[in-house]
Amino acid sequence: xxxxxxxxxxxxxxxxLEADDRSRFEAHLALCEQCRVELVxxxxxxxxxxxxxxxxxxPELRERLLATVSSTxxxxxxxxxxxxxxxxxxxxxxxxxxxxxxAAVVGIGGFIxxxxxxxxxxxxxxxxxxxxxxxxxxxxxxxxxxxGELRVIASSTHDAAVVVGASLSNLDVxxxxxxxxLRDGKPTSVGLLGRGPGMLYVDGIKxxxxxxxxxxxxxxxxxxxxxxxxxxxx
Amino acid sequence: MPGRPRSGRESTxxxxxxxSRHLGVAGExxxxxxxxxxxxxxxxxxxxxxxxxxxxxAAVFGLARRVIRDPARAEEVAQEVFLQVWQTAARFDPERGxxxxxxxxxxxxxxxxxxxxxQAATNRERSYDWSxxxxxxxxxxxxxxxxxxxxxxxxxxxxxxxxxxxxNLAYYQGYTYAECATVLDANPSTIKTRMxxxxxxxxxxxxxxx
Numbered sequence: 001x002x003x004x005x006x007x008x009x010x011x012x013x014x015x016x017l018e019a020d021d022r023s024r025f026e027a028h029l030a031l032c033e034q035c036r037v038e039l040v041x042x043x044x045x046x047x048x049x050x051x052x053x054x055x056x057x058x059p060e061l062r063e064r065l066l067a068t069v070s071s072t073x074x075x076x077x078x079x080x081x082x083x084x085x086x087x088x089x090x091x092x093x094x095x096x097x098x099x100x101x102x103a104a105v106v107g108i109g110g111f112i113x114x115x116x117x118x119x120x121x122x123x124x125x126x127x128x129x130x131x132x133x134x135x136x137x138x139x140x141x142x143x144x145x146x147x148g149e150l151r152v153i154a155s156s157t158h159d160a161a162v163v164v165g166a167s168l169s170n171l172d173v174x175x176x177x178x179x180x181x182l183r184d185g186k187p188t189s190v191g192l193l194g195r196g197p198g199m200l201y202v203d204g205i206k207x208x209x210x211x212x213x214x215x216x217x218x219x220x221x222x223x224x225x226x227x228x229x230x231x232x233x234x
Numbered sequence: 235m236p237g238r239p240r241s242g243r244e245s246t247x248x249x250x251x252x253x254s255r256h257l258g259v260a261g262e263x264x265x266x267x268x269x270x271x272x273x274x275x276x277x278x279x280x281x282x283x284x285x286x287x288x289x290x291x292a293a294v295f296g297l298a299r300r301v302i303r304d305p306a307r308a309e310e311v312a313q314e315v316f317l318q319v320w321q322t323a324a325r326f327d328p329e330r331g332x333x334x335x336x337x338x339x340x341x342x343x344x345x346x347x348x349x350x351x352x353q354a355a356t357n358r359e360r361s362y363d364w365s366x367x368x369x370x371x372x373x374x375x376x377x378x379x380x381x382x383x384x385x386x387x388x389x390x391x392x393x394x395x396x397x398x399x400x401x402n403l404a405y406y407q408g409y410t411y412a413e414c415a416t417v418l419d420a421n422p423s424t425i426k427t428r429m430x431x432x433x434x435x436x437x438x439x440x441x442x443x444x
Contacts, residue, residue: 007423008426012391014404014405015342015405017411018410018412041331043331046433047332047385048440048442049406050295050296051334052299052379052382052383054295054297054376054379054382055299056295063285065283065287065313066280066283068313072321074278074320075324154358186271230274233287
């Protein structure tokens, strides 16, 4: 199966994948150093294809942009997923935040972080890979209010899912994204994504109807304190 | 090295120029500057943002125009791309990719999303266009860009028909590989392989560091 995923590298570099294949390939990238290296060269190549089409834009565009950015706030840097990982384990011990794989979705367009502690996460990764590459794995995705999307890759045979908050906007330091499993509309916390994009492995999805994400105070809440920014059915 | 930011917090920000320089693409001698500019943009430097726009505005707009074709829509997309650069510059890490690729990847993703969205309700078969886009000589004025265009065209000519057509359809028309397979009447896994072989050949022909 991973051989099959590896073959998606060229369509990925060309943006020629549907959303579910894109998610799968981004998860694969976190596990595949060779792919990350090769992708840098491919993306430099496709950038050249783009540059070759350069054409002077209308001059108003520059003026408009400079006027807009002066009143547009910027995302603050995300420091690391590691501290969020330990916090997530205290609050939701059944849920492992896969820092290395979460890093894979932090970058836009496939710029992949290599996590220094990757070796520690090998066990988590194999569970993750098992779900991602299960023959019955099915992907659903919904766009989040405020940007990004929530993708759920679920496998009935593993009774598990990988929940990916992709390209979510960065939150303030005192806030976190919290993921909820919904059953008959009732939420149960499954863990925290942290202040930005991230990924969770979730055990036990048999009775779940959907996953939802809310913005909560740092550390998470026992019950949601705000409306979900996104809900994705399984 | 471009002008230093005037902020007193600058000493806490590691210099990225060395990393950017050694990641630079052949023939892209100013890439260190672009990486440095992006890290200044991440710190809220509007002048640096203007400089990034001056370096890449034509590439982003031209790519959007090529993929989307409608100039007004392309301009909207170019604006979205640069706003995204402004808002998310902190996510760019020069040790994990090249600055120009980062911006061009954002631009291509957005252009493709726009064209797929816009064309969802139309008959894409009928609007399918094998030509090479707008008449290039009329719209392009600088010698550098013209040379780059010629080099890419020459390298594309060095591909097999299937490699070239698959890459053209995917990159310039926003087709998924499955759609490419349908249009080219080929097996999807063949298309994936041809795309990869074609990108390897293009990479080597263009002198991009592997």
